[in-house]
Amino acid sequence: MKAEELRELSIQELVEREKELARELFNLRFQMATGQLSNHTSIKKIKRDIARVKTVFREKEAVKDKAGA
DSSP states (O other): OOHHHHHTSOHHHHHHHHHHHHHHHHHHHHHHHTTOOOOTHHHHHHHHHHHHHHHHHHHHHHHHHHHHO
16 A cells, blocks of 8 residues: 555544554464464565554644644
8 A cells, every 4th residue: 555545545544544454464463373374575564554554644643733733
């Protein structure tokens, strides 16, 4: 997922997306622990997506706070 796509989402949608990615990361880690995960790079990809979501969320919060002040 690209940051440009995330910037189009609302703050609530970003929160939901982060929860969804966190659940997916948990499932991938569980699969890795049980030896069922075949593609280990997917964990790295999900972690980066979570970081992107958090970055865009912080950007939107900063703009919101700046506008309110």
